Amino acid sequence: MEKETVSKNFIEQIIDKDLEEGKVQAVCTRFPPEPNGYLHIGHAKSILLNYGLAKKYNGKFNLRFDDTNPTKEKTEFVQSIIDDVEWLGAHYDGEVRFASNYFEQMYEAAVKLIKKGKAYVCDLSADEIRAYRGTLTEPGKNSPYRDRSIEENLDLFERMKNGEFPDGSKVLRAKIDMASSNINMRDPVIYRVARMTHHNTGDRWCIYPMYDFAHPIEDAIEGVTHSICTLEFEDHRPLYDWVVRELEYPNPPQQIEFAKLYLTNVITGKRYIKRLVDEGIVDGWDDPRLVTIAALRRRGFTPESIKMFMDLVGVSKSNSSVDYAMLEYCIREDLKMKKNRMMAVLDPVKVIIDNYPEGQTEYFDVVNNQENESLGTRKVPFCRELYIEREDFMEEPPKKYFRLFPGNEVRLMNAYFVRCVDYKKDENGKITEIHCTYDPETRSGSGFTGRKVKGTIHWVAAPYAVPATVRLYENLVDESKGVYNEDGSLNLNPDSLTVLENCQLEPNFKDAAKGDSFQFVRHGYFCVDTKDTKEGSLVFNRIVSLKSSYKPGK
Ligand code: ATP
Ligand code: MG
Secondary structure (H helix, E strand, O other): OOOOOOOOOHHHHHHHHHHHOOOOOOOEEEEOOOOOOOOEHHHHHHHHHHHHHHHHOOOEEEEEEOOOOOOOOOHHHHHHHHHHHHHOOOOOOOOOEEHHHHHHHHHHHHHHHHHOOOEEEEOOOHHHHHHHOOOOOOOOOOOOOOOOOHHHHHHHHHHHHOOOOOOOOOEEEEOOOOOOOOHHHOOOEEEEEOOOOEOOOEOOOOEEEOHHHHHHHHHHHHOOOEEEEEHHHHHHHHHHHHHHHHOOOOOOOEEEEEOOEEEOOOOOOHHHHHHHHHOOOOOOOOOOOOOEHHHHHHHOOOHHHHHHHHHHHOOOOOOEEEOHHHHHHHHHHHHHOOOOEEOEEOOEEEEEEOOOOOOOOEEEEEEOOOOOHHHOEEEEEEOOEEEEEHHHEOOOOOOOOOOEOOOOEEEEOOOOEEEEEEEEEOOOOOEEEEEEEEEHHHOOOOOOOOOOOOOEEOOEEHHHOEEEEEEEEOOOEOHHHOOEOOOOOEOEOOOOEEEEEEEEEOHHHHHOOOOOEEEEOOOEEEEEOOOOOEOOEEEEEEEEOOOOOOOOOO
């Protein structure tokens, strides 16, 4: 039998034990987003974790919108969230679910608690409730309404539902323990009166359940076995357990917490991303500099790379930040073997091969990916006028500069050796054209071994070149300089976006479609932007450069 080499994370250990002891028959997990913004890389962790567990244990994975709070929710976000979950490849069981579809059951659950003497209607104001709650060091005080009779509570709660009381005038509270060392257990509010139109139920309800009451009920109704959430809910777990116990669910779900994913030099947190969007600092929720899932997709990240990243990060019980370079490592690894490596000149300068016949074109057969033969070859035209990168030529090169300079010979990638014989400048000293001669003996693939050159540069045949706009990205914030200024504003990197308008690409790019990605040799991986690319005008986003300082542990 093969030995298990991958150690199990702490959640898998809990599940193993539950299955072994027969506490759980079949695993069911869920992802419960609030539809109040776009999902980000942190949510991807939660999605892939929950989905991955369900898959591993042959169980079910539910997608359920936690839409019990009508103030912040917007239907526009529902579709984007579904799209993101599907794009990540997390197949959810059955239909998309909505917590708001369970409002009736939640109401009945509250009635059940009242009948058990475990909940009461309280008339204290929000401020009074706060004052009565006590502090971390002092116990709370009982509300004067705590001992209302069951009959009176049933009557008042029904009238709350029927709209007889103004917003905020009454709440339903769980009757637990005002002296509990856990403040969440000091008779928490479980229902409030609020006249708000809900995106799903409209004006049918004027009372809404609170999160800590609603969430365990949603899990229990769906038969969720392991309700996985992030660490900030650890102190709420006793209340979660109280709710499912008092409501006497036959197979109560259990809550398990793990640490949120944070990335260095990256803004996660819906609130902060929303601010960047609202202030117009970025071009919408899918601006490629963001780490929303929509932005990562637009930038050219793949579901596979995100999954690889989550596997490398693992699941932990303590908060920490993961280096953004690790995510970059994963996308490089994923694209390395899959993508053609093609020539693109981002900052072009003209090269003229003086001894190459005018009007002649020849084609080179070029391997698409040296590490993956199955991607085949393509034809690349070569002629007298080419573009090369401006930085691949220097009038007065420093030591160890092996690219083009007067008198020097370099290899044009996949083509010939050329030697620089002359160059022209404009009145500002800017190089306008470089003249070279080529040596026909050195044709690529001819087996020429006559002499060696130290530099190889890429190029594009000028008359055949495809123009494009290319966008380079850097982090929006730099943690080493502090993410926030003293006044609370974000300390933004002014160079987070560079737009190169006049790039020249080899003609094989002419059929590139939105969302396609490629390696541009020597520059990195680039993806055709899905939003700004128009018929006849290509816009590329740099996904990631080729170089990395990051190496995974093992
Ligand atoms: P944010 O704090 O970014 O606004 P949220 O927690 O309010 O996110 P929800 O829609 O409530 O967003 O979260 C849905 C699920 O995603 C929850 O189970 C939550 O714990 C999880 N989640 C949110 N952020 C992260 C993160 N950074 N890492 C892992 N899981 C996360
Ligand atoms: Mg939230």
